[in-house]
Protein backbone atom coordinates (compact mmCIF):
# COMPACT_ATOMS: atom_id res chain seq x y z
CA UNK A 334 0.00 0.00 0.00
CA UNK A 335 2.73 2.44 1.05
CA UNK A 336 4.87 1.36 -1.91
CA UNK A 337 2.00 2.02 -4.34
CA UNK A 338 1.38 5.44 -2.80
CA UNK A 339 5.07 6.29 -3.04
CA UNK A 340 5.24 5.22 -6.74
CA UNK A 341 2.19 7.32 -7.53
CA UNK A 342 3.66 10.38 -5.75
CA UNK A 343 6.97 10.00 -7.59
CA UNK A 344 5.27 9.83 -10.99
CA UNK A 345 3.42 13.04 -10.17
CA UNK A 346 5.22 15.96 -11.79
CA UNK A 347 3.30 18.71 -10.03
CA UNK A 348 3.80 22.13 -11.51
CA UNK A 349 2.85 24.61 -8.79
CA UNK A 350 3.75 23.38 -5.34
CA UNK A 351 1.35 25.19 -2.93
CA UNK A 352 -1.57 24.99 -5.39
CA UNK A 353 -1.15 21.24 -5.82
CA UNK A 354 -0.83 20.65 -2.09
CA UNK A 355 -4.29 22.17 -1.61
CA UNK A 356 -5.92 20.45 -4.56
CA UNK A 357 -4.57 16.92 -4.67
CA UNK A 358 -7.91 15.44 -3.67
CA UNK A 359 -9.97 16.39 -6.72
CA UNK A 360 -10.06 17.58 -10.34
CA UNK A 361 -8.82 14.31 -11.83
CA UNK A 362 -10.45 15.31 -15.10
CA UNK A 363 -8.06 18.25 -15.42
CA UNK A 364 -4.88 16.19 -15.14
CA UNK A 365 -2.54 16.04 -18.11
CA UNK A 366 -1.11 12.62 -18.96
CA UNK A 367 2.22 12.28 -20.72
CA UNK A 368 3.28 8.75 -21.76
CA UNK A 369 6.95 9.30 -20.91
CA UNK A 370 9.28 12.19 -20.08
CA UNK A 371 10.74 12.43 -23.61
CA UNK A 372 7.22 12.85 -25.08
CA UNK A 373 6.36 15.94 -23.05
CA UNK A 374 7.22 18.33 -25.87
CA UNK A 375 4.36 19.39 -28.13
CA UNK A 376 6.63 21.19 -30.63
CA UNK A 377 10.32 20.78 -31.42
CA UNK A 378 13.05 22.85 -29.73
CA UNK A 379 14.04 24.02 -33.21
CA UNK A 380 10.60 25.52 -33.74
CA UNK A 381 10.62 27.17 -30.28
CA UNK A 382 14.02 28.68 -31.07
CA UNK A 383 12.85 29.95 -34.47
CA UNK A 384 9.78 31.60 -32.93
CA UNK A 385 11.83 33.28 -30.22
CA UNK A 386 14.46 34.47 -32.70
CA UNK A 387 11.82 35.89 -35.06
CA UNK A 388 10.04 37.70 -32.24
CA UNK A 389 13.20 39.01 -30.58
CA UNK A 390 14.62 40.21 -33.89
CA UNK A 391 11.44 42.18 -34.54
CA UNK A 392 11.57 43.68 -31.03
CA UNK A 393 15.27 44.54 -31.45
CA UNK A 394 14.87 46.20 -34.85
CA UNK A 395 11.81 48.11 -33.61
CA UNK A 396 13.94 49.43 -30.76
CA UNK A 397 17.19 50.28 -32.60
CA UNK A 398 17.47 53.74 -31.10
CA UNK A 399 17.71 52.26 -27.60
CA UNK A 400 20.15 49.58 -28.79
CA UNK A 401 22.90 51.96 -29.97
CA UNK A 402 24.97 51.66 -26.77
CA UNK A 403 25.03 47.89 -27.13
CA UNK A 404 25.77 48.05 -30.86
CA UNK A 405 28.69 50.40 -30.25
CA UNK A 406 29.96 48.06 -27.53
CA UNK A 407 29.73 45.07 -29.91
CA UNK A 408 30.31 46.58 -33.39
CA UNK A 409 30.68 43.10 -34.96
CA UNK A 410 26.96 42.43 -34.62
CA UNK A 411 26.11 45.56 -36.60
CA UNK A 412 26.66 43.65 -39.85
CA UNK A 413 23.64 41.45 -39.03
CA UNK A 414 21.37 44.46 -39.31
CA UNK A 415 21.27 45.96 -42.80
CA UNK A 416 19.24 48.76 -41.25
CA UNK A 417 22.54 49.97 -39.75
CA UNK A 418 25.08 49.61 -42.57
CA UNK A 419 27.19 52.75 -42.91
CA UNK A 420 26.81 52.83 -46.69
CA UNK A 421 23.08 52.82 -46.08
CA UNK A 422 23.22 55.72 -43.69
CA UNK A 423 20.51 57.61 -45.48
CA UNK A 424 18.17 54.62 -45.60
CA UNK A 425 18.84 53.94 -41.94
CA UNK A 426 18.13 57.55 -41.07
CA UNK A 427 14.94 57.47 -43.09
CA UNK A 428 13.88 54.22 -41.34
CA UNK A 429 14.69 55.67 -37.95
CA UNK A 430 12.65 58.75 -38.76
CA UNK A 431 9.81 56.52 -39.88
CA UNK A 432 10.07 54.47 -36.72
CA UNK A 433 9.94 57.60 -34.64
CA UNK A 434 6.73 58.52 -36.42
CA UNK A 435 5.22 55.03 -35.96
CA UNK A 436 6.61 53.75 -32.70
CA UNK A 437 5.19 50.28 -32.15
CA UNK A 438 4.71 49.09 -28.64
CA UNK A 439 5.93 45.53 -27.88
CA UNK A 440 2.39 44.09 -28.11
CA UNK A 441 1.98 45.57 -31.59
CA UNK A 442 5.36 44.12 -32.60
CA UNK A 443 4.17 40.70 -31.41
CA UNK A 444 0.95 41.06 -33.42
CA UNK A 445 2.83 42.18 -36.54
CA UNK A 446 5.29 39.29 -36.18
CA UNK A 447 3.29 36.27 -34.97
CA UNK A 448 -0.25 37.42 -35.82
CA UNK A 449 -1.56 37.68 -32.26
CA UNK A 450 -1.00 39.60 -29.06
CA UNK A 451 -1.69 38.66 -25.43
CA UNK A 452 -2.43 40.72 -22.37
CA UNK A 453 -3.14 40.36 -18.65
CA UNK A 454 -6.53 41.20 -17.21
CA UNK A 455 -9.06 39.97 -14.69
CA UNK A 456 -9.71 36.26 -15.18
CA UNK A 457 -13.01 34.99 -16.52
CA UNK A 458 -13.01 32.57 -13.55
CA UNK A 459 -14.46 33.87 -10.30
CA UNK A 460 -11.77 34.47 -7.66
CA UNK A 461 -8.89 33.38 -9.90
CA UNK A 462 -7.30 36.86 -9.91
CA UNK A 463 -5.48 37.92 -13.05
CA UNK A 464 -5.37 35.80 -16.20
CA UNK A 465 -3.88 36.06 -19.68
CA UNK A 466 -6.06 36.70 -22.73
CA UNK A 467 -5.60 36.88 -26.50
CA UNK A 468 -6.09 40.60 -27.06
CA UNK A 469 -5.86 40.57 -30.85
CA UNK A 470 -5.45 38.08 -33.67
CA UNK A 471 -5.62 34.32 -33.82
CA UNK A 472 -3.36 31.60 -32.38
CA UNK A 473 -3.17 28.36 -34.38
CA UNK A 474 -2.63 25.03 -32.60
CA UNK A 475 1.05 24.30 -31.89
CA UNK A 476 2.17 27.95 -31.56
CA UNK A 477 4.56 29.32 -28.93
CA UNK A 478 2.18 31.66 -27.12
CA UNK A 479 4.03 32.86 -24.06
CA UNK A 480 7.06 32.46 -21.78
CA UNK A 481 7.23 31.73 -18.05
CA UNK A 482 9.55 34.34 -16.51
CA UNK A 483 11.48 34.04 -13.27
CA UNK A 484 14.58 33.04 -11.34
CA UNK A 485 15.82 29.54 -12.15
CA UNK A 486 16.78 27.35 -9.18
CA UNK A 487 18.58 24.04 -9.41
CA UNK A 488 17.00 21.24 -7.36
CA UNK A 489 19.52 21.66 -4.56
CA UNK A 490 19.42 25.47 -4.27
CA UNK A 491 17.72 27.21 -1.32
CA UNK A 492 14.23 28.51 -2.07
CA UNK A 493 12.49 28.09 1.30
CA UNK A 494 11.91 31.77 2.15
CA UNK A 495 10.99 32.72 -1.42
CA UNK A 496 8.44 29.91 -1.53
CA UNK A 497 6.42 30.91 1.54
CA UNK A 498 2.91 31.80 0.32
CA UNK A 499 4.22 32.03 -3.24
CA UNK A 500 1.89 30.55 -5.90
CA UNK A 501 4.32 31.31 -8.76
CA UNK A 502 6.89 28.58 -8.23
CA UNK A 503 6.91 26.41 -11.33
CA UNK A 504 8.42 22.94 -11.26
CA UNK A 505 10.11 21.60 -14.39
CA UNK A 506 10.04 17.88 -15.16
CA UNK A 507 13.67 17.48 -14.04
CA UNK A 508 13.01 19.25 -10.72
CA UNK A 509 14.42 22.67 -11.68
CA UNK A 510 12.23 25.41 -10.15
CA UNK A 511 11.30 28.79 -11.66
CA UNK A 512 10.08 31.53 -9.34
CA UNK A 513 7.88 33.81 -11.46
CA UNK A 514 6.67 36.04 -8.64
CA UNK A 515 7.01 39.72 -9.60
CA UNK A 516 6.74 40.98 -6.02
CA UNK A 517 8.61 41.00 -2.70
CA UNK A 518 11.73 38.96 -2.10
CA UNK A 519 11.34 37.05 -5.41
CA UNK A 520 11.45 40.31 -7.34
CA UNK A 521 14.52 41.53 -5.44
CA UNK A 522 16.35 38.24 -6.04
CA UNK A 523 15.59 38.21 -9.77
CA UNK A 524 16.75 41.82 -10.18
CA UNK A 525 19.93 41.11 -8.31
CA UNK A 526 20.76 37.96 -10.35
CA UNK A 527 20.01 39.76 -13.61
CA UNK A 528 22.20 42.74 -12.69
CA UNK A 529 25.00 40.41 -11.51
CA UNK A 530 25.10 38.70 -14.94
CA UNK A 531 25.05 41.93 -16.98
CA UNK A 532 28.28 42.75 -18.84
CA UNK A 533 28.41 46.52 -19.34
CA UNK A 534 25.57 47.38 -21.73
CA UNK A 535 25.06 43.67 -22.56
CA UNK A 536 22.04 42.50 -20.60
CA UNK A 537 21.74 38.73 -20.39
CA UNK A 538 18.12 38.75 -19.21
CA UNK A 539 14.96 40.84 -19.24
CA UNK A 540 13.90 42.62 -16.05
CA UNK A 541 10.99 44.53 -17.55
CA UNK A 542 8.49 41.72 -16.89
CA UNK A 543 8.71 42.91 -13.25
CA UNK A 544 7.34 46.30 -14.28
CA UNK A 545 4.39 47.66 -16.23
CA UNK A 546 6.76 48.78 -19.02
CA UNK A 547 7.19 45.35 -20.63
CA UNK A 548 9.79 44.84 -23.40
CA UNK A 549 9.14 41.15 -24.16
CA UNK A 550 5.36 40.83 -24.63
CA UNK A 551 5.53 37.02 -24.33
CA UNK A 552 6.79 37.17 -20.75
CA UNK A 553 3.42 36.98 -18.96
CA UNK A 554 3.03 33.18 -18.76
CA UNK A 555 3.20 33.17 -14.96
CA UNK A 556 -0.31 34.69 -14.93
CA UNK A 557 -1.92 31.87 -16.94
CA UNK A 558 -4.54 30.19 -14.74
CA UNK A 559 -5.27 26.51 -14.27
CA UNK A 560 -7.99 24.87 -16.37
CA UNK A 561 -11.21 23.77 -14.71
CA UNK A 562 -14.00 21.34 -15.55
CA UNK A 563 -15.73 24.05 -17.64
CA UNK A 564 -12.62 25.65 -19.13
CA UNK A 565 -10.34 23.13 -20.82
CA UNK A 566 -6.60 23.69 -21.06
CA UNK A 567 -5.72 25.39 -24.34
CA UNK A 568 -1.97 25.79 -23.66
CA UNK A 569 0.66 23.64 -22.00
CA UNK A 570 4.14 24.19 -20.61
CA UNK A 571 7.25 23.06 -22.39
CA UNK A 572 10.83 23.34 -21.19
CA UNK A 573 13.40 24.95 -23.47
CA UNK A 574 17.15 25.18 -22.83
CA UNK A 575 18.75 28.17 -24.52
CA UNK A 576 21.41 26.87 -26.95
CA UNK A 577 24.98 28.20 -27.18
CA UNK A 578 24.26 29.67 -30.64
CA UNK A 579 21.66 32.08 -29.20
CA UNK A 580 22.50 35.64 -30.38
CA UNK A 581 23.85 37.63 -27.46
CA UNK A 582 22.01 40.79 -28.47
CA UNK A 583 18.68 38.95 -27.93
CA UNK A 584 19.51 37.75 -24.42
CA UNK A 585 18.08 41.01 -23.09
CA UNK A 586 14.62 39.56 -23.95
CA UNK A 587 15.06 36.27 -22.06
CA UNK A 588 12.88 36.58 -18.93
CA UNK A 589 14.91 34.07 -16.90
CA UNK A 590 18.07 34.34 -14.83
CA UNK A 591 19.93 31.66 -12.91
CA UNK A 592 19.90 32.01 -9.13
CA UNK A 593 23.48 30.85 -9.00
CA UNK A 594 26.28 32.29 -11.07
CA UNK A 595 28.04 28.92 -11.08
CA UNK A 596 25.45 26.90 -13.05
CA UNK A 597 27.18 25.11 -15.92
CA UNK A 598 24.25 24.00 -18.03
CA UNK A 599 22.27 26.12 -20.54
CA UNK A 600 19.74 28.63 -19.22
CA UNK A 601 16.36 26.98 -18.63
CA UNK A 602 13.32 28.71 -20.07
CA UNK A 603 9.72 27.51 -20.18
CA UNK A 604 7.35 28.37 -23.01
CA UNK A 605 3.61 27.85 -23.30
CA UNK A 606 2.41 26.16 -26.47
CA UNK A 607 -1.19 26.19 -27.76
CA UNK A 608 -3.00 22.83 -27.66
CA UNK A 609 -5.76 24.07 -30.00
CA UNK A 610 -6.69 27.10 -32.09
CA UNK A 611 -7.37 30.09 -29.81
CA UNK A 612 -9.33 33.14 -30.94
CA UNK A 613 -9.37 36.80 -29.87
CA UNK A 614 -10.86 37.48 -26.43
CA UNK A 615 -10.25 33.93 -25.19
CA UNK A 616 -8.43 33.35 -21.91
CA UNK A 617 -5.41 31.02 -21.80
CA UNK A 618 -5.65 28.03 -19.48
CA UNK A 619 -2.85 25.62 -18.74
CA UNK A 620 -2.74 22.44 -16.72
CA UNK A 621 -1.01 22.73 -13.37
CA UNK A 622 -0.98 18.92 -13.04
CA UNK A 623 1.06 16.63 -15.25
CA UNK A 624 1.41 12.90 -14.74
CA UNK A 625 4.29 11.16 -16.46
CA UNK A 626 4.07 7.37 -16.72
Ligand SMILES: C[S@@+](CC[C@H](N)C(=O)[O-])C[C@H]1O[C@@H](n2cnc3c(N)ncnc32)[C@H](O)[C@@H]1O
Pocket residue numbers: 349352456458459460461462463464500501555556557558559560561
Ligand atom coordinates in the same frame (compact mmCIF):
# COMPACT_ATOMS: atom_id res chain seq x y z
C1 LIG B 1 0.52 31.01 -11.04
S1 LIG B 1 -0.69 31.93 -10.25
C2 LIG B 1 -1.69 32.49 -11.59
C3 LIG B 1 -1.94 33.99 -11.51
C4 LIG B 1 -3.01 34.37 -10.54
N1 LIG B 1 -4.30 34.27 -11.15
C5 LIG B 1 -2.81 35.79 -10.01
O1 LIG B 1 -3.65 36.67 -10.24
O2 LIG B 1 -1.79 36.04 -9.36
C6 LIG B 1 -1.57 30.61 -9.53
C7 LIG B 1 -2.70 31.04 -8.63
O3 LIG B 1 -3.81 31.52 -9.41
C8 LIG B 1 -5.05 31.09 -8.83
N2 LIG B 1 -5.72 30.20 -9.79
C9 LIG B 1 -5.18 29.63 -10.89
N3 LIG B 1 -6.08 28.90 -11.54
C10 LIG B 1 -7.23 28.97 -10.85
C11 LIG B 1 -8.52 28.40 -11.02
N4 LIG B 1 -8.82 27.62 -12.03
N5 LIG B 1 -9.47 28.71 -10.09
C12 LIG B 1 -9.19 29.53 -9.04
N6 LIG B 1 -7.97 30.08 -8.84
C13 LIG B 1 -7.00 29.82 -9.72
C14 LIG B 1 -4.69 30.33 -7.55
O4 LIG B 1 -4.77 31.28 -6.51
C15 LIG B 1 -3.26 29.91 -7.79
O5 LIG B 1 -2.56 29.76 -6.58
